[in-house]
Structures are given as C-alpha cells and as structure tokens.
Amino acid sequence: MLDSMERGYPIGTLLLWKRAASNEDIGSPLPRGPAPPGQGDVYLVVDGQQRITTLWEALALEPEAGQPTIVFDMASETFVVRALKKIERGPVARMVDAASPPALPMHMALDAVTLSEWVPSALPREAKLRYYEVGKRLREYLVPIYVVEGDDIEILRHVFDRTNSTGKSLTRDEVFDALVGSRIGSNGERGLGLVHDQLRDLSFGSIDRSTILKAFEAIRGEKIGKLDPRGLDPRAAENDLLGTARALRKTVTFLQSIGVPHVAALPYELPLVVLARLFHLYQSPDDKSLVLLKRWFWRGAVAGRHGGASSSLQQHVDDVWENDEHGSVKRLLDRTGDPQKPALGTIARDEVSVASARGKVILCALFSHAPRNLLSGDKLVPDELFGDGTHEVMLRIVRPRVSELGSTIGNRLLHPSVDVAPSRLVRECNDEGALASHGIDRASQRALRQGGQSDVETFLNRRAEVLKEWIVQFVDARAEWERPDTPPVKALVQRKKAS
Numbered sequence: 001m002l003d004s005m006e007r008g009y010p011i012g013t014l015l016l017w018k019r020a021a022s023n024e025d026i027g028s029p030l031p032r033g034p035a036p037p038g039q040g041d042v043y044l045v046v047d048g049q050q051r052i053t054t055l056w057e058a059l060a061l062e063p064e065a066g067q068p069t070i071v072f073d074m075a076s077e078t079f080v081v082r083a084l085k086k087i088e089r090g091p092v093a094r095m096v097d098a099a100s101p102p103a104l105p106m107h108m109a110l111d112a113v114t115l116s117e118w119v120p121s122a123l124p125r126e127a128k129l130r131y132y133e134v135g136k137r138l139r140e141y142l143v144p145i146y147v148v149e150g151d152d153i154e155i156l157r158h159v160f161d162r163t164n165s166t167g168k169s170l171t172r173d174e175v176f177d178a179l180v181g182s183r184i185g186s187n188g189e190r191g192l193g194l195v196h197d198q199l200r201d202l203s204f205g206s207i208d209r210s211t212i213l214k215a216f217e218a219i220r221g222e223k224i225g226k227l228d229p230r231g232l233d234p235r236a237a238e239n240d241l242l243g244t245a246r247a248l249r250k251t252v253t254f255l256q257s258i259g260v261p262h263v264a265a266l267p268y269e270l271p272l273v274v275l276a277r278l279f280h281l282y283q284s285p286d287d288k289s290l291v292l293l294k295r296w297f298w299r300g301a302v303a304g305r306h307g308g309a310s311s312s313l314q315q316h317v318d319d320v321w322e323n324d325e326h327g328s329v330k331r332l333l334d335r336t337g338d339p340q341k342p343a344l345g346t347i348a349r350d351e352v353s354v355a356s357a358r359g360k361v362i363l364c365a366l367f368s369h370a371p372r373n374l375l376s377g378d379k380l381v382p383d384e385l386f387g388d389g390t391h392e393v394m395l396r397i398v399r400p401r402v403s404e405l406g407s408t409i410g411n412r413l414l415h416p417s418v419d420v421a422p423s424r425l426v427r428e429c430n431d432e433g434a435l436a437s438h439g440i441d442r443a444s445q446r447a448l449r450q451g452g453q454s455d456v457e458t459f460l461n462r463r464a465e466v467l468k469e470w471i472v473q474f475v476d477a478r479a480e481w482e483r484p485d486t487p488p489v490k491a492l493v494q495r496k497k498a499s
Contacts, residue, residue, distance in 0.1 A: 014048035198245035203383035215276035250279035264386035268306035288488035365474035410464035
C-alpha cells in the first residue's frame with residue numbers, strides 16, 4: 001500500500017460512519033491512539049480498517065527496539081519490513097558512505113521538520129532530496145473517503161454493498177468485520193481479531209479468520225457459510241464472538257493435549273469448527289468423551305474423513321446436539337466408519353507433501369519426540385518453529401536426486417532454517433540427544449559423514465525405519481483402532497433409565 005501511495009497509485013476508498021458519540025459505541029480506537037470523544041461526533045471505520053491501521057502504525061508510531069516496522073530502502077527503492085538498525089532510530093549525525101544511505105523509517109516521514117533533522121547532513125543534495133520527496137509524497141497523498149451520516153444502519157449497509165459490488169469480491173470474514181466488527185472491539189482489536197487476541201497466549205498460531213467465522217456460526221447454530229452479517233446486532237455479536245473465543249480456547253487446549261502442537265500442523269480445518277461447537281455446549285465433557293473425541297480426531301485425520309466438501313462440515317456440526325453430549329460424540333465417531341487400522345508401513349518411504357493432511361499428521365508425530373535445535377541443543381518451540389507455516393521447517397538433508405528416498409520424509413529434518421546446510425548440520429552435530437530427537441543415531445550420522453552413494457542410502461534407509469515406527473506408534477496410540485468405543489457408564493445408565 002505504501003508503495004502505491006509513493007508512486008501516486010490509488011489505494012481505494014474508505015467508508016466511514018459518522019454518528020453522535022454515545023455509550024452505545026463499542027468500536028475501539030487505534031492502538032496507542034487517542035481515546036474517542038465522550039461527546040460530539042465519532043467516525044466508525046466500516047471499510048478500510050486494515051489500511052488505516054497500517055498507515056497509523058507505520059507513520060505515526062515510533063517502533064520499540066527490536067520490533068519490526070516499515071522502512072523505505074533507498075538503495076533498492078522498496079518498502080521493507082524489519083527492525084530498525086541503531087543508526088536509524090534517531091537523527092543521523094554522520095554519513096560517510098553516500099553510496100549506502102540508511103533506510104528511511106516511516107515514522108520519520110510524516111513530519112517535515114522531523115524528517116529534515118533525521119536526514120544525514122553529509123549526504124549529497126540529490127540524495128537528501130530523495131528522502132524529502134518520499135516524505136512529501138506520503139504526507140500529501142489524498143485518500144478518498146465516503147462518509148455516511150446518521151443512525152440508519154440500513155443506509156450504511158446499502159452503501160457498503162454498492163461500494164463493494166465491483167472489482168475483487170470481499171471475503172466473508174472481511175464483510176463481517178466491515179459491517180459488524182468495526183463496531184466491536186477493545187484494546188485495539190476489532191471484530192474477528194478479538195478472538196485472535198484471546199488465543200494469543202496459547203502459542204498455537206493464528207487461526208484463519210474465515211475459520212473463526214465458521215466457528216462463530218457453529219456455536220450460534222447457524223448454517224455454515226450462510227450468515228448474513230447485516231442482520232446482526234453488534235452487542236449480541238460481541239457476546240457470541242467472546243463465546244467463540246472461549247470455545248476455541250478449549251478446543252486448542254484439547255488439540256495440544258492430543259498431539260497437535262500448532263495450527264500449521266493441523267491436518268484439517270473441520271475439527272476446529274466442530275469442537276468449538278461441542279466445547280461451547282459442553283464446557284466440561286466427561287473424561288471418556290474426551291478419549292472418544294481423541295479417537296475421532298486421529299481416525300478422521302488419517303483416513304481423510306475430515307476433508308472434502310462444505311456439506312461434510314455442516315453434517316459434522318449438525319451431529320453436535322444440545323443436551324446430548326454422549327450422543328453427539330457417538331455420532332461424530334460413527335462418521336469415521338469402522339475403526340480399521342490403515343496400512344502405514346511405507347509412510348516414511350512414500351513421497352508425501354508436508355502441506356497435505358497426511359504430511360501434517362507426520363509433522364505431529366515428529367514433534368511428539370521433542371526435537372531439539374542441532375546447533376544450540378534447545379528444545380524447539382511450536383510457535384517459533386511453525387510461525388511462518390510449514391514450508392521452511394522441513395529441511396531436505398541431501399539433494400532429492402541423490403536417492404530414491406530423496407523426496408520422502410526420511411530426507412526431511414524438522415528444524416528451523418539456519419545459515420548451515422542441513423547435511424552439514426547433521427554431520428557436525430556432536431549432541432547425541434539432539435540427533436536422537438530427529439531419529440538419527442551415531443551409525444546413521446557416520447554413514448552420512450562418509451558421503452558415498454551407498455552411505456547416503458544407508459543413512460536414509462536407517463532413518464526411514466526409525467520414522468516409520470515413530471509415526472505408526474504415534475497414530476496407533478491416539479486412534480486406538482482396536483479399543484471398544486463404548487460410551488461412559490453414566491451414559492449407559494441414563495440410556496437404561498430412559499428406556
């Protein structure tokens with residue numbers, strides 16, 4: 001967006017709702033921004049919240065030390081997100097290398113006087129003018145604003161629909177946050193962001209906003225994907241959003257307890273939505289119900305029963321009834337079919353995409369062995385390891401074309417990216433415990449060190465056998481294929497009394 005502004009390109013129209021300030025307003029101010037007035041007029045941002053927040057945080061707030069912010073890199077003429085260097089945090093008194101001018105922090109660009117004090121005085125005039133030009137273009141950029149006045153929300157909804165009827169369609173969660181979420185919030189978080197805020201301390205990662213909206217619909221008993229936010233009362237919606245946060249919190253805690261370390265390693269979205277409804281209706285399920293839900297989750301994940309069409313999600317949600325905890329759990333289990341143990345004997349020798357559901361089952365199995373950093377020896381932390389997704393945490397140890405097993409899980413290392421090649425990382429590690437946490441013993445390491453074709457084959461074959469055992473044991477211990485799925489004794493007694 002800042003790049004478009006600096007180039008003079010349009011960034012879209014903001015839609016604001018002007019109304020008299022009152023105690024009924026439940027929108028929230030910008031982070032570290034001024035409090036809304038107690039009287040007079042307020043402007044609720046209906047469409048454009050993300051754009052305004054980005055501009056506010058980039059141009060108006062001084063970042064804390066070590067925190068990422070937006071800078072304009074003079075050498076590449078691009079906007080970059082990173083932490084500020086020490087020399088960039090205040091006025092740059094000395095600058096001897098005109099060929100490498102410092103990047104311009106965006107919070108220095110908003111005020112012309114501040115910018116002129118910051119720009120290195122030793123730079124050539126042409127270089128200094130470029131700094132001033134960037135600041136001037138951003139300061140003088142005109143953002144079109146459409147303001148709807150009055151208390152008639154139907155007019156607001158009509159304008160919103162008209163302004164978003166062309167161009168790229170808004171997603172359902174964007175529409176929800178625009179029409180309802182803009183009026184719900186606290187501590188800088190609005191709408192669906194409230195749920196993120198309530199889950200942040202669990203270190204499970206950010207659940208997709210569209211998934212949160214589905215969970216919101218599920219706990220309300222709505223049809224998934226059919227909610228029309230234009231008919232929602234903001235205060236009722238806020239209560240239900242907080243209820244969604246509580247239900248998802250219980251869901252996440254449950255998933256972590258049964259072996260899912262992070263949302264990036266979650267095989268399917270469906271269990272998040274279904275379990276949110278169940279934990280909303282039954283806040284303290286029977287211990288046996290939790291055991292059966294664990295089996296339902298892992299059997300469905302391995303058999304692929306939790307994917308597919310949206311109708312499958314709706315059917316699972318409909319299985320969870322009010323005032324029928326044990327029947328709800330049984331109906332969910334029945335959807336996984338007969339608990340037949342799948343053939344996983346070649347899972348470590350098959351080509352598996354880490355992004356697939358089966359690949360994520362494998363991630364969970366590997367993480368259950370408490371993998372450690374091969375450089376520091378520290379235990380890997382889920383939120384740090386999976387913070388950017390899964391594409392950079394399964395490192396290839398050797399080049400895939402070296403062996404037929406080169407594209408299998410036996411050639412992947414669940415480890416954060418470092419400046420050392422993965423093969424060298426394994427070869428030079430002297431911590432047997434850290435190596436063992438990745439399924440690598442001394443004999444396997446020795447084979448990799450020798451480096452011949454047959455030695456690499458030995459390494460990959462030995463590791464494939466270890467990982468196969470890990471994965472099979474992990475799944476079997478949780479799916480409990482051969483255990484009877486009988487309900488709790490309490491449920492049997494209730495059933496007998498009812499008959």
